[in-house]
Amino acid sequence: MKQIVVISGKGGTGKSVLTASFAALAKNKVMADCDVDAADLHLLLHPSVKERHEFKSGKTAKLDKKLCNRCGKCAVICRFDAIHDDLSIDPVSCEGCGLCSLICPVGAITMKENIAGEWFVSDTKYGPFVHAKLGIAEENSGKLVAKVRQVSKEIAEKKGLNFVIIDGPPGIGCPVIASIAGVDRALIVTEPTLSGLHDAKRVAEVCAHFKVPARLVINKYDLNEDISGEIGLYCADNNIELVGKIPFDRSVVEALVRGRTAVEDASEKVRSAIKDIWQKISI
């Protein structure tokens, strides 16, 4: 069984469009959406939810005003600006360390368990799909990613599937690192812009740092062929295989608007480019 993650550094380069196409192409796989704070893959996979679970993670400080003697020690020690001057607690800023509750001399602060989101196991016409929804303005997206990863891997092992295909988040921080940890290969999707190149380099460095083998795709490569060439050189210099180039084509957005994957519904040249990419990364 192979775990393949699709990441990008920069957002909006086409991770979910490509991942959804892999769902249509790959046989015997489970799909996992690890972009838990702006999950989009469900819009193309049209899941019917079979299991729904609360994601409990972390705690939030809660003040009992009747017990509080207004000494203000909590506000002095809090490093997350979560306790205001009037000693009210801002649950959005609270990172759940619990120090305030430990030092409060009158026991007025308790730590309440947080429901930080939900995760789902679904059926789709492409096979099983594990996805999640982080609660609004919640933390611990990395832990929710780890949960989605764990559940999808268990499904793959139980059913003897060949692939776990993971739609990753943008960026290089906590949820990205949780998405790539221990995968067999990462596919970096970028675009031929200086921003796309800058961000792809950063996320490729993260892959190297965690010893995850990376390959790369240039999406909309014909929007600037000079920069596409530069990206190709960067790949050659850094031992990253360039596995494909997808042309810019309005039919990709039109497929998306119809709720269909690009590989099933976009123009022939886009479809054959994507099929070629899957061929190269699945072996």
Added chain:
Amino acid sequence: MIISVASGKGGTGKTTIAVNLALSLSNIQLLDCDVEEPNAHIFLKPKIKEKIPAFIPIPEVDETKCNACGKCREVCAYHAIAVIPPADGEKGKVLIFPHLCHGCGACSLLCPQKAIKEVNKEIGLVESGDSGDIKFVHGRLNVGEIMAPPLIRQVQERIDPSRTVIIDAPPGTSCPVIAAVKKSDYCILVTEPTPFGLNDLILAVEVLKKLNIPFGVVVNRSDIGDDKVDNYCRDNGIPILMRIPFDREIALLYSRGIPMVQGKPEYKEKFRAMFNIIRKGRS
């Protein structure tokens, strides 16, 4: 006045809006708070005058004082501390996992032996300088680091209240976004008229409502996709501040790191008009 630019979905044009708004106005400070993948510098090419390493405090144990009592492990909400108890005449030992540490200070404050002090761990850089008349600050998270919010807070310590401050936020809806937009007086949400754009716009709107920050929407590539973003904004009384149609010329300028108001100066007036709408909305 502090205006943040956020989006939910990545790659919708946050940096384009932030940079070109900055270039269309005077007396501006621009903070790039997308510390995982900062891009504004690619367009503004600031002369960096100051580079300051950003730190988070992590615990360091003085083994001569530590008696392996386990209090530090007990108070650490993030499982960043393990304790090996004394056995077979061997002294016990405390292990610290710096990547899990949030720097709350509970262990050092509550250690009965006063055996823990905090030392600085570098997580990235805060760089500041000038781009023409624009004051520029950004953060760059080190590769392999997970903690974006503390670096974002350190970028925001540079806010100059004598200027109009524009904050380029990261994508998503979780802790780094909250840290970036929290202090703003107004937030511009950039989206595109696709199912992904709409799905993530709705999530971002919920975050801003929770934070009580007024907001409006910019629809980028407004002629590619469908009219569901427009309908959503109309039905929910959300102002559409500006529409930018898809234009290969704009895409090409972007790809080369050239701000669109330099290639298409007629947009300056549109950005000023948008700023006036935002300013009037507040007074």
